[in-house]
Amino acid sequence: PLLKRLKNNRVKMAVITLKEGKEAAQVVEEMGLKKYFSAIFGSQDPEYQIKPSPDHVNYAIDKYGIAKVNCALVGDMRGDILSAKGAGITAIGVAWCLRSPAQLYEAGADHVAREPGELEDILERLDFL
Numbered sequence: 001p002l003l004k005r006l007k008n009n010r011v012k013m014a015v016i017t018l019k020e021g022k023e024a025a026q027v028v029e030e031m032g033l034k035k036y037f038s039a040i041f042g043s044q045d046p047e048y049q050i051k052p053s054p055d056h057v058n059y060a061i062d063k064y065g066i067a068k069v070n071c072a073l074v075g076d077m078r079g080d081i082l083s084a085k086g087a088g089i090t091a092i093g094v095a096w097c098l099r100s101p102a103q104l105y106e107a108g109a110d111h112v113a114r115e116p117g118e119l120e121d122i123l124e125r126l127d128f129l
Contacts, residue, residue, distance in 0.1 A: 002120050003036040011128050014039040014060050016073070016083075018050055039063065052079040054086030061087065072126060074119065081107035092122055 006013060014037055017024045021042030028034050041060045048055035061071055073084035076097035084091035085108045093104030093112040101112045111126075113119035123129050 002116060002123075003033065005120075005129060006123070007036050009129055012064055012066065013037050014041060014064070016041045016051070016056055016060050018043050018079075020044045051077075052082035052086070054083050054088075057083045057087040057089065061089070072123075072128065076104075078103065078107040081109045090126065092119065094119060 003013070015024055015028060017040070019027070019042055021040055021044055024040045024042050025034075028037060028040060039060070041056065041063075043050045043056075045059070048059040050056050057073060061068060068087065068089050071087075072090040072092055073080060073087075074092045074094060075081060075084070076094045076099060078099065081091045081093055081104060090111070091107075091109045093099065093101070093107070093109035095101045095104055095112050095114050096116070101114060104112045111122045113122055120129065
C-alpha cells in the first residue's frame with residue numbers, strides 16, 4: 001500500500017542495489033513490485049562506484065534530474081545510510097530487516113522506522129506523501 005501511495009503521489013522511485021541489474025530486476029519482478037519503480041541501478045555499471053560510495057546514489061539522482069533536497073534513500077544497511085549521507089540526501093533507515101535502530105542511527109541515519117507504518121509517517125513528515 002505504501003508503494004502504491006507513493007506512486008500515486010508521483011514520487012519517482014528506483015532500486016539502488018549491490019546486486020547486478022538483471023538479478024535485481026528479476027527479484028523486483030518476482031515480488032510483483034516492478035510497476036512501482038522506474039529504474040533499477042545495479043552494481044554492474046562501470047560509471048560509478050557502488051555503496052557505500054555516494055557515486056551509486058548520485059548517478060541515480062543525476063539520471064532523474066531531481067534536486068537532492070527532494071530526494072531520500074530508504075535502506076536497511078549501514079552502506080545505504082553512508083551512501084545517502086555522502087550524496088547529501090536524507091537517509092532513512094528501516095530497522096525491521098537486518099539492523100537495529102541504534103546501528104542505523106550510528107551510521108548517520110536522519111530517521112529510522114521500526115515498522116512500515118512508521119516509515120509512512122516519516123515520509124509524510126518529509127512531504128513525500
